[in-house]
Amino acid sequence: MCADTPDYKDTLNLPQTDFPMRAGLPKREPDWLKRWEDMDIYGRLRAKAEGGTRTPFTLHDGPPYANGHLHIGHALNKTIKDMIVRSHQMMGHDSRYVPGWDCHGLPIEWKIEEQYRAKGKNKDEVDVVTFRRECRAFAEKWVDIQRAEFKRLGITGNWDDPYLTMDYHAEAVIADEFMKFLMNGTLYQGSKPVMWSPVEKTALAEAEIEYHDHKSHTIWVPFSVASGGDLADARVVIWTTTPWTIPSNKAVAYNPKIAYGLYRVDETQDESWTNPGDLYLFADALAEDALGKSRVTKFTRVRDVSPDEFDGMALKHPFNGIAGADGFWDYEVPMIDGDHVTDDAGTGFVHTAPSHGADDYDCFVKRNWMDRMTHNVGEESEFLPHVPFFAGLQVFDTKGKEGKANAAVIDKLVEAGGIIARGRVTHSYPHSWRSKAPVIFRNTPQWFAAIDKPAGGDNTYGETIRQRALTSIDQLVKFTPQSGRNRLFSMIEARPDWVLSRQRAWGVPLTCFVKKGLLPTDEGFLLRDAEVNARIKAAFEADGADAWYAEGAKERFLEGYNADEYEQVFDVLDVWFDSGSTHAFVLRDRADGTADGIADVYMEGTDQHRGWFHSSLLQACGTKGRAPYRNVVTHGFTLDEKGNKMSKSLGNTIVPEEVVKQYGADILRLWVAQTDYSTDQRIGPEILKGTADSYRRLRNTMRFMLGSLAQFEESQRVAPADMPELERWVLHRLAELDHKVRAGYKAFDFQGVFSAVFNFATVDLSAFYFDIRKDVLYCDGDTLRANAARTVLDILFHRLTTWLAPILVFTMEEVWLERFPGDDSSVHLQDIPDTPADWLNEPLAAKWAEVRRARRVVTAALEIQRTDKVIGASLEAAPVVHIRNEAMLAALKTVHFDDICITSGLSLTADPIPAEAFRLPEIEGVGVVFEKAEGEKCQRCWKILPDVGTHSHAGTCKRCDEALG
Template sequence: MCADTTDTAPEYKHTLNLPQTDFPMRAGLPKREPEWLARWEEIGIYDRLREKAGNRQPFTLHDGPPYANGHLHIGHALNKILKDMVVRSQQMMGKDARYIPGWDCHGLPIEWKIEEQYRAKGLNKDEVDIVDFRQECRKFADGWIDVQRDEFKRLGVTGKWEKPYLTMDYRAERIIAEEFQKFLMTGTLYQGSKPVMWSPVEKTALAEAEVEYHDKESFTIWVKFEVVDPVAGSGDALENRDLVGANVVIWTTTPWTIPSNKAVVYGANYDYGLYEVTDTPEECWAAPGDRFLLADKLAGEVFKRARLEEGMWKRVRGVPADELAGLSLKHPLAGAEGSQGEWDQPRDFRAADFVTDEEGTGFVHCAPSHGMEEFELYRDLGRLQEVITYNVMDDGGFREDLPFFGGTFILDRKGKEGNANKAIIDKLTEVGGLLARGKIKHSYPHSWRSKAPIIYRNTPQWFAAIDRPVGDGQDTYGKTIRERALTSIDELVTWTPQKGRNRLHAMIEQRPDWVLSRQRAWGVPLTCFTRKGAKPTDEGFLLQNEEVNARILEAFEAEGADAWYKEGAKERFLGGIVNPEEWDKVDDILDVWFDSGSTHAFVLRDREDGSEDGLADLYLEGTDQHRGWFHSSMLQACGTMGRAPYRGVLTHGFTLDEKGNKMSKSVGNTVSPEDVTKQYGADILRLWVAQSDYTGDLRIGQEILKGVSDSYRRMRNTMRYLIGALAHFEDSDRIEPAEMPELEQFILHRLAELDTRVREGYAAYDFQGVTQALFNFCTLDLSAFYFDVRKDVLYCDGDTTRRRAARTVLDLLFHRLTTWLAPVMVFTMEEVWLERFPGKDSSLHLQDIPETPQDWLNPDLASKWAGIRQARRAVTAALEVERTNKVIGSSLEAAPQVFVADASIAKALNSVPFDDVCITSSIEVTAGDAPDNAFTLPESDGIGVLFQKAPGDKCLRCWKILPDVGTHQHPGTCQRCSDALS
């Protein structure tokens, strides 16, 4: 607005109220942020907030535990920053927002690392004392907890870092065991044998949450099962005699399950046919006269796979599904020399609901030990004992005494293709059991830890029954775990976004019983005993004794779960209560998802700084946790406390590179949080999170971060201007809103609108909406309008009402913008605050968002100023044309005439200092139509502008061109500036 005077003119620059601040334009965040972290630690920000809380309403975000086994990746940063923004925003809106970070410490990844260290030294884990081994696992986890804690803190995440929760703490292990004992005592725990997802490499069962899907190339085979004589009474044997000797063809991508085949099933509602081969090419496993039973819809594709072209086969007749009933089949290895009768029994043949005619042959081979649908079919028929096999060992090898295949492996030690599939295919080829073979690339389950493929394998495991009534328990929300979970999802939990509800509901609705046991060493054991010689179905199979339970818990509290594995543990826990010789100790460990699912018990319920009712207001994790932590926490809590442990669930997407590709170290497109903080600072990373739509997948990369940095710089400059303009502002400078000019009252109206938007946005965890609203306000309402208009008053006025009003509004802006943005830009807003309010114990993060009076809202005034701003746009556009044509250099050289067709708008423009609003030296507003040569803007309909140069001389202090310049006490000044100088 103002500039240096010439050498011959009076020097007035020193009389201007120019902004005064040492606040740097360059942030220097990578260097400065650690200094603020140290300061917050020194003054104990988190604990001071708890002391300040008083009787505030608590808000508890329960932290889903990350795993303590490596440096943080960008997904960790996204998750923890989102959590921190929730906690800080809730705190600053008047809640007692608590955050206790925690870690998952047990489980296979850590155990695997220690085993790798052993193997590197030529040691065998099984030869090491189990307690010593567990201690090494504990030490490994401890080291990574310290590393990750520092990395999380560097992101500006506040919390009870000096006292986190750890699943391996002795008290935590005691409470996990106690939660397990509730399943034991209420009758929901049972031992069963069914196909479970099994990792041959890791030699343990896996939960659904521990499995991920990757493309895998598999062998695929079409296998022949010969039809044997029909069973009498199943239909007229003479009518289907032509089926005897024909081959039912099955298709499978798991040849290794063929030795465990016990049946073939078909669809009751599909059309089948009897087909005969009439001619064959060379290198074909069919011969003229061979007959095959196939689904009509799939027959052509099957023959194509067998290298039989059209004309080399014919359909003899249709075979209704009911004609198949009662037929028996022969296993292709039946009677093979050296088979020792292993496969000689006829295979069962019946209809099943899970058969489809979309691919394959229309028939499905059944190995109930390796598939849940087949298992459930024969379980419901009461025939499991007839069809269950134990051919596959825990390492994925076939039992040694299995004919032909004993000692072969499905996978090798590194999780690659073993020799079993080839051996089986070769043997089937030798005995004439194949019609075709090939390979297929398909999505296949892998262990997310070892990255090796998994198999389904029938093993004795421990389960939590989710459809069995839980003890005599309360049934407020349902009698079974499943009922309680579904009620919780629908009635007790708020979902952000809402689609999260549908996903978890579908999973809970369809899921089988929960496999609790793992065959590993590093974890909390299943603290139970089984009666020697008893079957799982026998009465009294499990020891249910409160005195024994209490003794176990007391030992765990003092020594941790290692107590279970120490010599003499069984006698220690049972002696004097029951006869130890009559019971066996279970040494399996609990699924780590039971550990993390139990955290509500030892964090929310057990700690003084937990939750008063044992429930969390929010669980916040990635969408993968619908099958992970949200899921296991729901099942665990519904089994022990009757409902979900949370009132709200927020889910976010995954992080991708700038092109939308999944991040991969091998591809080289990963973004490390450490690298971002070193280059840009953590506030840039936090702002990236806040500006992104976390409900979907988030992209990040150098170009995106540069864009975020530009947004950051604009906001920083806004705050720098505020600080400078408020230099030396005192409470005595304030004036009340009623005394303010309309422009200031309009800005107060916008603040009241924004206050509602910010509070509602933070309450709904809509950080993108909040930051977008605030950045638009700072850019459009402040920088491009209010600051621009009021610079003249702030710099050049004396102690006038309008200058006091402007500074009062700037102070109100300062307090709101800093607190509104504090949850996002934690470091920068602290820097801004301390620039005005320095002090040893001063911190923005001890403040709340100020209450904004609702009487600041003035819709009528806002509507009026919307019209004024629309007219202003027409004027500034008209002046820009003159500036481009070099007619003027500054808008203060202009005194335009404005024509307004709408008389009410003209009246509004004349009721305010419209020349100040347009930053011109003077302006004339005329109601009526504009002349043809007037400048117009399409979006400012009814407004025309005629350019005129301002008459008079240029004030040497404010640069306005006015007729009265030079006629006052101070040379070369206008009336306003001369009065200010006096």
């Protein structure tokens, strides 16, 4: 610049904003949280709906367990829920969210027991109400801790009044919902094998079971024939992975569809438990393998054995006649047919202990042999005192390790000649979800809800719980992803009756009474009296479920009856019944619930198909007659960057609190938005760095808008019809995106929403529109082009901030307040603006798609010149652009293509493309010949033009001279 040339920098309309590029989220986010709390944002949003002006939308919270700090799965879950709630609010709904907690049950009781054990105390010696109060206090502490941790993630909701399953009203309703099963006849007491945790000493539901590899003993046991005609000298061989169940054997099952044969041992290896001449019965497909396991080197298949020969055949128990057993096993073991028997593994015969297996039990129920059930194993998986040889021996000890029972049974079988082979097998085996210890099937008296018995009430969707549940899945519920439908349907289709009872202390008791001296199948065994039920519910409303344990409770509840004739049940309800009942005391009973007691959305992890989705469906179908939800949304599990399950022992866990301290909650929320949550997702340091980079790019876009809108006034607004084509193209893109954003949010597709908005902001805006319009915004005066650009920026601002507010709750609030400060100002009080449909302009969009294609060739050609240091900036160029296509050429001549390419000059020609012209292979018919711009550099806009220096303002071009006035 010459010494006498003025410095025009102060005459430019440069961006003005205090919005920092460095977000400082970890330090600044707590201030916004306090601001929202002081403003009562959630309450003000509810006030907007007064008068019925907004359609209610309710996401019902699946309650987390109140027993520890949040893990990354909690953060994912609650953030997705928050995005659902916020997005529907900003699309015009009254979007309600009442957070809740599961407070009863074994995990909390277990923690209190651990504290007792550490002090040398015995839980059973503590007054039950005192123990329950300690459990309540423990849960209260963790509710407060988790509430603070959830709020730190920016989760909106009615935090001042959440629901707790241990609230007195909740306990009263849970009991009342249970008593509906009592009154409709679906409740019954049955003695059947259930999954039992020896560590936790309670029955477990399928939802409390997970499967892990487990190494089990495996044995081949021959049963001698007691009476069987031509087969009297043969022995039927069974195979089992649970030797400890042999003492409880009551039958051997076969399948009439399987081919069987009689096999003779001819030769054996040393130390075989078989002898030449022994006769055994096997399924043909399994005989060779079984005999090989027993070290038989040569055998003969004697003949076919028709399954008809098994009909009526009786066997002897392997311990039949054994000395010292006093005849305990001296009974006949019938052979029975069963479809569950296969020839895939084993021997083709199945040892049947009806007290320790579901299929075994069903076979006995089918034959009405319930009097043959055994009760040989206690609550610690120990053989009871009446069992010879094995009394006191455990299958698993109190830590879940293998006890002595299996080995002792195997040793006694060897002694009795009742084994022909043994080994070990690793297979998938049920474990307790909480203690991680293996479980057993054990016959105990438990309380069940019958799911195939008429449940009374509303039969619109079926008479039984199962029918109603399957119809609800098919007709009333939408699943996201759709695969969730099949999973839940198949589970409901195949599940057994619901085990409601647990042998624990911390929970809602099964509020029922049974008549002494009667059997569970007798009429009058269960007391069904609406007045008694009403007294129980009223007592629970006043004093909580502890009222059940109060002195004289039975007499008060049974007023009008002889209390001595009844026994009070003290089992507690499965906690899945608690959480499954939440629709009643949250959706139905609360003022911020729903008119019909049905939620718009239940959203949880995929494990809840067997958990909360499942139990809520069964419970509501028993009491309401249908599912309590219209949408079921499912997310996967969170893995580390390598796709491994997170584990403290592996050191690969990601703790939400640490992410928030390092990056801020918005980065964690952005990670959620960028993942496909419907499948398992990964997180780790490198992934979070990438997320932070995306955040910075988006923040830069918002900063440019804020700076350029600093001086925008409403008087400068330009109507869309009067705008240049480039601005109208942006409006078209906004109209397209508005539809995609709304559809995405409605479908809970946050990845799709964010991807679309992010690409628009960084590609269409930052790298294209902003890049082009910087010159106009900085250098033009009060021109149509400048005002139209600012008008579009204002429109963009309102849409980008509201589109992204459900995801980046803190950052969009910061952006909003930068432009609209004020005590009552918040982006979260806004709705997504309506976007006029007439902004859509497909012909214009098609034209500008061609313009952008041609621009790509020009910018690529200039980048080469810049790399080669021929030029320092694109404004030093005035390329010649050869266009083969006439329509494209005509379009480019109407749009100031030099401004679009950010050059000082540009020539368009239909002349043939010279050989030396630059081309892009993917864009045919466009060639660029580089030429330098001629003239002087304007000291204000930096364009190189021939007219610079010929105007009244020194060193300026015509446009800048006019802008300076």
